[in-house]
Amino acid sequence: MAKLKSFINVFKQESIWISIISIFLGLLIGAIVMLVGGYEPILAYQSMIEKIVGNPYDIGETIRSIMPLILTGLAVAIAFRGGMFNIGVEGQIVMGSIGALLVGHFLELPPILHTLFAIVVGAIFGGLWGMLVAWLKTSRGINEVVTCIMLNWSALYISHIVVRMFMMEEGTARSKLIQDSASIEMPFLIQWFDGARIHWGFIITMLLLVGYSFYMNKTKWGYELRAVGSSKHAAHYAGISVNKTIHRTFFISGMMGGLVGTFEILGVFKYLAIAPTTSGLGFDGIAVALLGMNTAIGILLAAALFGALMYGSQGMSFGADVPGEVIRMVVSIIIFFAAAPGMLRVLFQLRRSTRRKEVSARGNDSVSH
Amino acid sequence: MTAQHDIVLELKGLTKRFPGIVANDSIDLQLRKGEILALLGENGAGKSTLMNMVFGLYQPDEGEIWINGQPVSMDTPSKAIELGIGMVHQHFKLVPPFTVTENIVLGMETKKGLALDLKSSVQRIQELSDRYNLNIKPHAVVDTISVGMQQRVEIMKILYRGADILIFDEPTAVLTPQEITELLAILKGLAAEGKSIIIITHKLKEIMEIADRCTVIRRGKVIDTLQVATASPEALAERMVGRNVSLHVDKEPATPGERLVEVKDLHVKDASGQDMLRGVSFDIRAGEIVGIAGVDGNGQSELIEALTGMMKVDSGSIRMNGAEMANLSPRVVSESGVGHIPQDRHKHGLVLDFTVSENSVLKSYYNSPMSKLGILQENNIRKEAERFIESYDIRTPGTEVLARSLSGGNQQKIIIAREIEANPKFLIAAQPTRGLDVGAISFVHKQLIAERDAGKAVLLVSFELDEILDVADRILVIFNGQIVGETTPSATNEQKLGLMMAGKLGGESSNG
Structure with a gap:
């Protein structure tokens, strides 16, 4: 009951309306741009929706594209709540896939054990890569944004080296496959969704989403994380070890990134490709966390929206010949409005009527209670 | 006696509600031309809400605002400025790297073609400054001038915009004693020149000194408006709090027990390597309040942070019940029974x-x-x-x-x-009453004395001499990172302490 009530409360806040209006405006402006460019927006959106929910396979693939966004959204949100900006999720994803690939390819273990071990190692790889950022911040005073961006590229090139040196598949630009015992595919669901690549990562992701809310709001470690995020000075005064908390925050944040890479290896591709750039999922996570206001429910909804839009954009280019970039643009307009709510307030004169609501909304600011 | 046109600002039945609270309940108030009206009330009584409505930051739910005999709707601060109302906020709104002139003209710059015409502005600022004795240097960079001077820049900002009604929100909260004296003289001068002033405050001393009338607000309602000339501070305080308050601290003489805290030859450097504490030694017994008097910035913050583990100690020792406490973590210190009311409640507390x-x-x-x-x-x-x-x-x-x-x-x-x-053995209270009103101050002082009477060691660090003299049993004077004197409240007074704080006079007895 309380859960339902807090869920409904979300919609009573000004910020949720900001988000909804932003989404609407994004789609609207996208339509206008399509019109100007000589495309048919209605047909385009129609084919997009068809692509998202048209048949079991597409539904399954839509879900598959939402999952990593939830995790990268969580990764960014965790760091945000701790007062930091993790723009290094990209690199943490790559490190996670390296970890999972090494265990998945080289080790010989019984099926379930093999999977679990690969997941744990992948998560830890991502976590340690994140903690490196935290350590550079606390011991050397380097801003995390700088190190994050540099470590993204470092991770990418490390992955090239590891694949080339130890497990290059001859004649291709990718690694050898992981063993079947490490796979996290869910055969019955794959069948159900007509071959869409659904895997156990889905269940783990949903559990992590609940776990995130619980950790942040109900545990003493979440309390410490939020205290450091709101005021380092007050946290220090309270006897909280600020450095230790920063390390812990970035480790957990990095683990979320690591799991994205892990699941892509163990559940979707089975190999790691020599890619010229990172996936971009980590950057999308920033948008998810922002639109989702760092709350569990918000991240779920935002990831669902962005995941569906991105996957659906393939249908748009197929059905209405609209380039996928239009959807990228729609997404950026949504983020633009969501990040600059002052502009929307002016546009819709939300200001006067909501000033009081802000006062009352302060009491239940953490939506995910 | 008062003619209708003499009233420059009148509030009629102003009401403002927030969820769960009626912040202002049908407030009536009149401001006459050329007077200083004090608005007195405890924290949370609704003074700031009321003035924010007058300045157009909040909209009243009921009631009217009249200016010069006309009802007006005050929907934005710019409307208020247009109607000749100016407000000096407690926290200044200045751009630090800009000059005084640039700050003053910001938002209403005079232009010559595309270029700024600061020259004519400088001239006008100089004129206004001379007229009202503000002593402002138009070309100084705000970053480099004192807090008191920054406040005058704020005053100049509203005079420059032609304000006739000036509202001051707790103007003395951030000033040193000398700056307060100067500000009060400026306010008197402004009123003499025909400006009408409302000053929000809870410092009775200042009201007695400069205000003509005083309107007291309690829990969102106007309780009374008094002529200051015929009122006593006690009467004002009683109306503000709603019960008798003693402005003096009642306490029994201390009965100190065994030595609980011993600080020996403490040295602390700040982040840039500068010596902030240079060999501080003192001790505190159970059941006594030791006051540290001194001008801000003479090592008080470092002393407190060293004692609570928040800052590294370079050398020297801090012993509590004989156990070494220097360089332990803040958590260990607090768990060993040290309570800490920090100086900056927003930053640390x-x-x-x-x-x-x-x-x-x-x-x-x-x-x-x-x-x-x-x-x-x-x-x-x-x-x-x-x-x-x-x-x-x-x-x-x-x-x-x-x-x-x-x-x-x-x-x-x-x-x-x-x-x-948390029941500490050793309680450190730094500026515990900063920004509090009379009722709250006497509450805090009683708590500190109760702790003392319960056998705790209490260290009181304060820049308010009244507080040190009223509450402490023993006074140490800190100057330039050293304890330069030790005395007791009965053996000294504000003047003597003031000289000691400036490093000009030794203590009655040497410390050690």
């Missing part, structure tokens, strides 16, 4: 974006009964907050509102409740 509940357990959240196996016990936490609210009369809409939304006095009460209820 509270996490402003945490709820009242969460702030109540800032130092106990990690242990049973506040958390078990790492999981916060929300019921116990809420009960703790409720206990604090009950026994320390913290005025808050509930336990789950953000600390940020409470008034300064109530925020301070959360901290005091938390630190005292």
